[in-house]
Amino acid sequence: MKRPRVFEKFRDVQAELERSGRAIFRDAKGVESLVIRYPYSITYIHSYAEDSPFFLGLAEGRLMGSRCTKKGCRFVYATPRGHCMVCGGATQWLEMPKVGRVHSWTTCHYGSEAFLKETPYNLALIEFDGAGSLLLVRLKQATEQEIYVGMPVEARFDPEPTFSVTDVWFVPSPSGNAQRPVPP
């Protein structure tokens, strides 16, 4: 059995792991540590549970929020939740307008490993007339130079949904009209 190759830089150890899956790191004091590649993957059985109508709605080209049913509260959530965080009351589903405004935004030039190949991409928090909370989305067809707080935007839906929150994204809105949620 061959002894793994020895490296004095951790970066080189990482590269060797990609090649052979084993390496020895030798530190400045000459201490050797055996380092191996150890893959680990999981497939979850993930239920959207009480959030399901939101994701089913996206597949039908609808943006679903929720509204507290308690009299005197009626808080409207642009990102739906089953129970109200203000009063604890149950919420009911309601369709959100497809037009809103950028509340805040960024362009990610790096990202988690899962999204690195998609960089650069824009994230934006969207505010809707009549809603008390925001919705986080990807903002497409707009560059870092163009986006600003307050920019009118509108929703686009994936014609081939993957039943993920990425089934909706926003683009700059030529009309620029923000509408009230239905019903008000």
Next chain:
Amino acid sequence: MVSGGVTKFAKAHPAMDFRLMVKRAYDAALRDVPSLTPDRIDGSRISYFSDHFSRQLKAASMVQDYLGLNPKGSVRIEWGGATGGECFQAAYEAVASGRMEVCLAAGYETMSRVATWKGNEFIALASDTNFDFPLGGFYTGYYALMVVRHIYEYIRLKKFAHIKDEREAQRLAIAEGSRVMSLVSVKNHLNALHNPYAQYPKRLSVEDVLRSEMISYPITREQICTMSDGAAVAILCSEARAKEFTDRPVRVTGVGCGTDTMRLADRPFGKVPLMPGERASDYEELPYPGVHSFRAGRSAGLEAYRMAGITRPNQELDFIELHDAYASSEIQTYEDLGLCKYGEGYDFVERGDPFLTNVDYPFPTPNAGATPVNPSGGLIACGHPVGATGLMQAVFAHWQLQGRIKKHFGDGTLQIKDAKRGAIHSHAGTGSSVTVSILERGFRP
């Protein structure tokens, strides 16, 4: 608190696993208080953030085991980025409740075990995995969303209100905000030149910070902390026992913890919980916290200050070690902790309040020494091995209050003269939970 220890934080410690790292920090802490032998320790609270990084469930049991503390009581503490701060408070509670006379708080993280971008993915899993993570889950992106709004509220609307063109005004405001964030980065990296435990001490110019790689607009690489391997421990005990072990004990006089919604999108637009000295009229048109401020930080600060009897934190705290995972969040946190009012964070930096008098910065800092923040170099320069970070702050604060920075750092530059009272601040997931603890000198010098 009677003693503390830290390992030097590093990109990777391949020759030490998590157990050995904690052991090294633990032994360092024990060396400082020779009369405190391990048999005097009643139990422990052990913190690490991520089971994904560890790939070892119940890793805290293996720490307890390796330190030889079985069969004493112990529990693992996890609370995102604030894990270390929570661990400190859990140990405090174990002692304050009378359950233990002496409690060890120990924390670590081993983030080098995956590639950097995989590590970012693990961290981003501490955001809502239905609604947030799949969009491009990335913590720098989340903090960028927050600081863009912070800049909008306080620079665009306040300082550039006269500019009509909205895009132009916002670009100028962001450039201004970025410049001030860079001052914070320069400060923390420079302070760390005098801290041998720091991972990334260096001399940077404002331009170096601004021109470093753009990670998530407008946050650049030098405005962000890095992933680290490291461990830290703090030993807490009852007041009666403390005098047995050291003639320089540090008292924990206040603890506070606050929380907020996991999703940024759900943050409320309400009213500011006021610090003593603030008036409701100061914030009449400010929707709070929105995504621009950390309500959890303000709540934690208010609770800890109330307990410690602090009414003017910027005058009554001799230093603050706060959670600057991003230069932006350091500025936001000044305001949350009442070191200045909301909206004054940028001016606070420009005036020089959070800078040290002993360090030579490459720009004017007229108020240096007023309210030193992150004398150690903070997370940006010391590193951020999550489960250890809040405890590292406790250790540095402990040495400050003991007047022993020179002894431990081999360089007294960072010693705050006659430091009597300090605060440590630990922060998790876009401000979803924050702890603040107040530490005071518990002896006559």
